[in-house]
Amino acid sequence: MNCKRNQKWLHLYREGELSGRRAKSLNRHIERCPECAAVRKRIARMEATVGRIRVNAPQSEHPEMIRNRIMDAIASLPRDSRRAETSVAQNDGLNPKWKSDRFGRFALGILFHARRIRFGLAIAAAMIVLVFFVQESMILSRISRLEDRMSTVAMNPAAATPMRSGIPLTLAGIRNIPEAAVGAAAIGEEWITVRRADIETLLRSVQDSRRFNALILKIIQKQYPAIRQLDEEMFLDSEKVIRLLRENPMIIRQFLQSSETGGRT
Amino acid sequence: MNAPGYELFQRSRNGDAEAFRRIVESHQSYAFAIAFRFLGNEADAEDVVQESFINVWKHLADYDPRKKFSTWLYRIVANRCLDCIKSRNRRRESGPMDPEGVDSRQSIEDPEKTGDDRERLKLVNALVRELPEKQRLVFILRDLQDLSIEETSGILTISKASVKSNLFHARKFLRERIEQLDKKGL
Numbered sequence: 033m034n035c036k037r038n039q040k041w042l043h044l045y046r047e048g049e050l051s052g053r054r055a056k057s058l059n060r061h062i063e064r065c066p067e068c069a070a071v072r073k074r075i076a077r078m079e080a081t082v083g084r085i086r087v088n089a090p091q092s093e094h095p096e097m098i099r100n101r102i103m104d105a106i107a108s109l110p111r112d113s114r115r116a117e118t119s120v121a122q123n124d125g126l127n128p129k130w131k132s133d134r135f136g137r138f139a140l141g142i143l144f145h146a147r148r149i150r151f152g153l154a155i156a157a158a159m160i161v162l163v164f165f166v167q168e169s170m171i172l173s174r175i176s177r178l179e180d181r182m183s184t185v186a187m188n189p190a191a192a193t194p195m196r197s198g199i200p201l202t203l204a205g206i207r208n209i210p211e212a213a214v215g216a217a218a219i220g221e222e223w224i225t226v227r228r229a230d231i232e233t234l235l236r237s238v239q240d241s242r243r244f245n246a247l248i249l250k251i252i253q254k255q256y257p258a259i260r261q262l263d264e265e266m267f268l269d270s271e272k273v274i275r276l277l278r279e280n281p282m283i284i285r286q287f288l289q290s291s292e293t294g295g296r297t
Numbered sequence: 298m299n300a301p302g303y304e305l306f307q308r309s310r311n312g313d314a315e316a317f318r319r320i321v322e323s324h325q326s327y328a329f330a331i332a333f334r335f336l337g338n339e340a341d342a343e344d345v346v347q348e349s350f351i352n353v354w355k356h357l358a359d360y361d362p363r364k365k366f367s368t369w370l371y372r373i374v375a376n377r378c379l380d381c382i383k384s385r386n387r388r389r390e391s392g393p394m395d396p397e398g399v400d401s402r403q404s405i406e407d408p409e410k411t412g413d414d415r416e417r418l419k420l421v422n423a424l425v426r427e428l429p430e431k432q433r434l435v436f437i438l439r440d441l442q443d444l445s446i447e448e449t450s451g452i453l454t455i456s457k458a459s460v461k462s463n464l465f466h467a468r469k470f471l472r473e474r475i476e477q478l479d480k481k482g483l
Contacts, residue, residue: 043468044461046439048446077479078472081421086441088418090333090342091326098329098343099321103314105347106354 038062039071045079303362310357317357321350324367327442328374334437335378337426341385345377352377371452375434382430417478424474428467435460436467 038061044050050058062069092098308316328349332342352373353360360369428436431453438449439460450457 040465043465043472049461049464074476075468075472078468078475081417081475082440082471084414085418085421085425086443089326089330089441092329092333092343092346093339095325095329098346099318099325102321102347102350102354103318105351106314106317109351109355 035065035068038065038068042068042072042075045072045075306357306360306362306366309354317354320353324370325350327367328370331371331374331437331442332378334422334425334441335375335433336381337422341381345374345381349374349377365448365451368448368451371438372454375452378434379430420478421471421475424471427474428470431455432463432467432470435463436471439464440468 038058041050041054041058062072305316305320309320325346328346329342332345332349333339336342336345349370353370360366425433425436425441434453435449438444438452439446444452446457446460450460453460455463
């Protein structure tokens with residue numbers, strides 16, 4: 033058993049404060065743990081002091097005088113004063129701050145009873161944040177590498193070399209890429225969103241990913257003669273295709289238009 | 298704590314001041330003890346008791362006789378104590394210990410106590426008043442006034458878990474401070 037938690041329970045020593053089962057397990061632990069046994073002795077000394085205060089209840093020195101003041105006060109109240117004010121009975125909260133703090137009281141109970149839950153939640157939250165940042169940084173780093181490569185290729189097409197490490201462009205592959213990576217693209221001053229759904233529509237219309245890549249390559253080469261020498265294999269990297277589509281959403285439009293008319297660019 | 302008889306209530310509700318005086322007599326000392334232990338000042342505690350019973354008189358018609366009278370009364374007393382602290386804070390008073398308070402009177406009630414013991418109890422009483430308001434009320438009701446967890450929860454309208462949590466923090470604080478006093482040889 034955990035000593036820190038036990039020492040917390042040791043402070044709830046009076047009748048009705050701990051369940052019988054917990055009290056038994058606590059006693060069993062104390063028999064084996066000298067540290068907790070010492071804490072219990074210290075708590076018992078404190079309780080002895082508190083007990084002496086308990087039995088010496090403070091008494092008013094002039095109770096009769098207070099009673100007379102009360103009786104005088106109620107005698108001087110107008111007849112209709114009873115019930116006339118805001119009801120104390122109805123306002124049975126201790127204090128407005130506490131009354132409204134129902135969630136706080138619930139949370140306090142949870143924190144007291146399950147410190148481990150709090151610890152677990154904190155760890156889970158930290159993990160979620162960590163995973164999010166790692167994922168984001170990986171995406172940004174990939175985009176950055178692709179941007180570098182594309183700019184190199186655009187400036188010097190001869191430098192283009194096929195990238196073979198990419199993920200084959202499939203529906204499943206696209207779905208694994210976060211929506212944020214598909215993102216929005218700026219053309220001049222106009223922002224156009226390229227949605228994952230658009231790309232999925234393209235893929236559905238062309239079942240063969242190689243054929244799809246060839247089509248995209250054809251469109252890009254038509255639009256951008258400077259990157260004519262791009263290798264088709266390069267487009268097997270799905271992220272690169274997405275990057276290109278994101279930067280040039282009209283490619284999708286053209287393709288969709290050509291699909292609607294049944295043609296092939 | 299026996300609830301006043303049904304007849305006394307009915308008579309009080311009908312405006313019988315003498316019946317109400319008997320209700321006051323039976324609960325006054327307990328109400329005073331809560332207020333004094335919370336506030337540490339006799340004059341303030343007497344004011345709180347007085348205001349509480351006047352409120353009870355005004356609202357007797359709202360009281361549900363199926364519920365425990367003491368729970369209702371002590372809730373009102375606790376409310377008045379908190380109001381008193383607020384009013385003190387507004388006046389920027391620190392709420393000093395009344396030199397004629399409980400600690401000095403313990404010697405009269407228990408003449409066998411030594412001077413050192415009286416001094417120690419006085420210090421512990423002062424420590425109780427260092428507790429945050431909520432913890433202080435819980436500790437006073439449960440540990441000094443000897444009410445059950447259920448009664449304390451009912452008076453303060455907080456959950457039993459919250460009572461235990463506040464109780465734990467209050468006792469831990471007091472234990473640590475009492476141990477510090479012990480180390481200093483007080």
